[in-house]
Structures are given as C-alpha cells and as structure tokens.
Amino acid sequence: MASKEFNPFEMAQAQFDKVADLLNLDSATRELLRDPLREYAFSIPVKMDDGTTKVFRGFRVQHNDARGPAKGGIRFHPHETADTVRALAMWMTWKCAVVNIPLGGGKGGVICDPHHLSAKEQEQICRGWVRQMAKNVGPLNDVPAPDVMTNAQHMLWMLDEYETIHGAKYPGFITGKPVGMGGSLGRTEATGYGVIFVLREALKDMNIKPEETTASVQGFGNVAQYAIELYTQLGGKVIAVASWDQQDQCSYTFKKNDGVNLNQLRNITDKFGGIDKTKAKELGYEVLSGDAWIEQEVDILIPAALENQVRGDNAVKISNKVKIMVEGANGPTTPEADKIIQEKGIFLIPDFLANAGGVTCSYFEQVQSNMNYYWEKDEVLSKLDTKMTSAFRAVSDLAKKKNLYMRDAAYVISINRVAQACKDRGWV
Ligand SMILES: NC(=O)C1=CN([C@@H]2O[C@H](COP(=O)(O)OP(=O)(O)OC[C@H]3O[C@@H](n4cnc5c(N)ncnc54)[C@H](O)[C@@H]3O)[C@@H](O)[C@H]2O)C=CC1
Ligand SMILES: O=C(O)CCC(=O)C(=O)O
Secondary structure: OOOOOOOHHHHHHHHHHHHHHHHOOOHHHHHHHOOOOEEEEEEEEEEOOOOOEEEEEEEEEEEEOOOOOEEEEEEEEOOOOHHHHHHHHHHHHHHHHHOOOOOEEEEEEEEOOHHHOOHHHHHHHHHHHHHHHOOOOEOOOEEEEEOOOOOHHHHHHHHHHHHHHHOOOOHHHOOOOOEOOOEOOOHHHHHHHHHHHHHHHHHHHOOOOHHHOEEEEEOOOHHHHHHHHHHHHOOOEEEEEEEEEOOOOEEEEEEOOOOOOHHHHHHOEOOOOOEOHHHHHHOOOEEEEHHHHHHOOOOEEEEOOOOOOEOHHHHOOOOOOOOEEEOOOOOOEOHHHHHHHHHOOOEEEOHHHHOOHHHHHHHHHHHHHHHOOOOOHHHHHHHHHHHHHHHHHHHHHHHHHHOOOHHHHHHHHHHHHHHHHHHHOOOO
16 A cells, blocks of 8 residues: 555655666666556546545556557555556566566556445446556557456456457456356466465475475465465465454454364455454454464565565564565565565565465466467466466575575566567667
8 A cells, every 4th residue: 555655656666676787677667667658547436325425536658569469457445556566567577477478568447446335336437547548558469457456347348448449358358257158267366376386396395295285374265265265275384364354444463273264264255355353253263453464473474465565674573484475465575674674584485476376377367368268277386386386486596596585586587588579670
C-alpha cells in the first residue's frame, strides 16, 4: 500500500539501480528500464445501484515489452496509486524474464473497494476499464490477469467486453478466466503452489525436511491459501496466519500452536480473504496483533498480502529461528528490511521469482487459449513445477557463484535478459 513515507515505485527503482550499478549497465538501457515504456490513466463512470453516477480512476502501465506482449494483473484496491501500478508493472518485467517466458511486464488497477460494490457495479468497472483500454491491450500486445481483489468472474466480464468491441472471439486477450470459459486448470493454485515449489528446493539445498518445519503466513487470499495447501501436503505446519479485518480496518494474526486447519479457516473467511475473528476465537485460535505473524518462532516466513509489510521496524523482530523467507506478495520487503534479513542470515526467495507461478500458468493459459486445446491439470502443474524449479536453480546457482543476495541474483538474470532483448531489437 502506498503512503507518504513509502513509495513502491521508488523502491522498485532503488532495487533496479543497485543491480544496474553492479552490472555497469549503459546509461541508455538504464534510462529505458527504470521507467515504464507506456502508461494510461483514465476515468470509468459507473451508474451505481442507488441511481447516482460515480467516477473511478483506472490505470494500465506497460513497463517493457521487448521480450513479448506486456503481461500482468489488474488490482482493485482503495489505496491503488499510479506509482503502485508502475512498481508492479516493473516487477512483472523481471518476473517474466526470470522464468524465461516470452512476455513483458504490465500491470493495471482501479481505485475502488469491492467490499462496498455490488456485482453489477463491479461488472461496470470491468467493462469500463476495457472500453478505455480496448485499443491498447490484446493477445498480441498486452494481456491482463487477476490480482488483489479481482478474480475469474472479473476476467470474464472484461473478456466479454473486449470481444464485443472487437467483434470476434479472443480468448487469449486475458488470463485467469473461469475453467470451461477459456481458463486453465491449475491457474487458481498456481501462484501459491509456485511459492512452495521454490521453497521445497531451498529446503532441499539446506538439507531440511519440510515435515520438520513450521511457518507463519501473512495474507489469506488466493496466494496464501494455496501456498498453505501445498506446504501442508508436504508435511509442513503453519502455526500463524494474518489477514485484513474490513470492519476494524486493521489486520490480525490467527495462531494455533498445533497448526492451523486450512479448511476450517477457509470456512470462516470472506471472498476477499478476511478471516472472521469472532468465529476464529470460537474455534480456539489466539487472535493477536496484525504484526504478530512476523515475530513467530518458525522456520519459514511467507509474506503473501501486500507490499511494504516487512520493514526496518518489524524485520528486527524476526526470530533467530527463521531460516527462509519466501515472498508470495509483490514488493513486501523494503530495502531497509533487506539489510536486516541479510544480516540475520535468512535465505530469501524474492517476490518476482517466488510468485512467478501465477504468470507462468497464465502463459500456459494463453498458449492453450490460442490453440483452443486445454491440458489436464497434472500436465499444467508439472510444467509449472519444471519452470519454477529451473528458475530457482538458475538464481540460487548464480547467488552462490557470485556470492550475491538472492534478490540481487534474480535481478542480474532478469535485467540481463531484458537488456539483451532491447539491444537485439535495436532500441539501445
Ligand atoms: N493472485 C495472483 O496470482 C498473484 C498475486 N500476487 C501478489 O500476491 C499478493 C496477494 O495477492 P492475492 O492473494 O491474489 O490477493 P487476495 O486479494 O486474494 O488476498 C489478499 C490477502 O491479504 C490480506 N491482507 C491485505 N492487507 C493486509 C494487511 N495489511 N495485513 C495482513 N493481511 C492483509 C487480505 O485479508 C487477504 O487475505 C499481492 O501482493 C499480489 O500482487 C503475485 C503474483 C500472482
Ligand atoms: O497472471 C498474470 O498474468 C499476472 C499475475 C500478476 O499480476 C503477478 O504476478 O503479480
């Protein structure tokens, strides 16, 4: 979430600058990559259910498309800003590059709070977003997907509007569609499962058995729930989960020392990933402060909510027991916290590597949509595992070889790939 003190785009640029210096990147490439290629900001008027008209602000940023069409989700959030979208678009460029899929980086958003919008109002926002962007997005130039507080239904409304405008079927325009309507099996699970595929590899390298580990997770939405699902299947135990409480406008941590029960928690969670604290108490969960998730004596931390959640002020509270932090969210960790994590000797699996499972599966969805032939779920997930594992191996090998922090190693691989594509095209 952006605030006066925290600007995600400045953070994304600072991360980039650090590695651009390390690589001695030439000034033209640096200038090209530290800002988006293209940006769109627009208004979406919506007839509200009460008869009034409300105007919502929408965004799309195409950070770089040298390696292929821009790709990235559309977020609905009351605190969305142009700079948040710029940062997220830039991280998408590095994400697609690190897993080596032929796509660039983009991201979109609308300043709105779906908690207070009916389905009809949300449908109009989706259709209005597409009406504003229809000429500048599409299977060949920019392919959206879901992100925070958007889902398969939103994608289908957007697809329908796009196809109505263009007068033909374009299932490759958008990903994260419902299964049976051009969606890929496994896309819902993909981001969370991808987080655990790379965690599994890191544990292997450390000679640690998953079933001997515990974890604490921030967030209980799409990414977090499927990360918990697969981690639990591998034998790991999640002892704490944090989520946002819409009523109290703050977050809480839900703790159970003998392990949270995923299905039980799902049953008391709303569609935005908010856990009902009264029901959680009744089920025997301790309800702690929002920040408590980070202070737990666990082996693994999984921030999977939003950006700016692991900062200097709370990173110092991370227990000495923690061995790995795997970032499910985009941009959860500030540069100040990165220093603390390094000093503590925690092995970090950075966001644009760890959460690349979503976009990798979206790429598979695009391929399937364009062929109009759909794979079995096992095939999707096994291809996803292969991609995530090889991306992890490449980053961790480089980190070891050059003695780099994992975030920097991931940046080295991505920046080199994108810079090379810009060079090959004759842009720089
Ligand atoms: N959905 C996807 O496929 C992908 C999502 N991501 C990133 O992962 C993160 C989570 O995304 P989703 O799970 O899709 O979103 P979501 O909307 O499904 O869930 C978000 C979760 O975070 C919680 N949350 C929000 N603010 C919080 C706070 N201050 N403290 C504690 N919990 C808080 C909410 O209660 C909810 O449980 C975001 O950074 C997103 O950009 C990254 C790659 C792909
Ligand atoms: O699935 C996609 O295309 C993009 C997902 C996304 O927005 C992200 O990885 O942050």
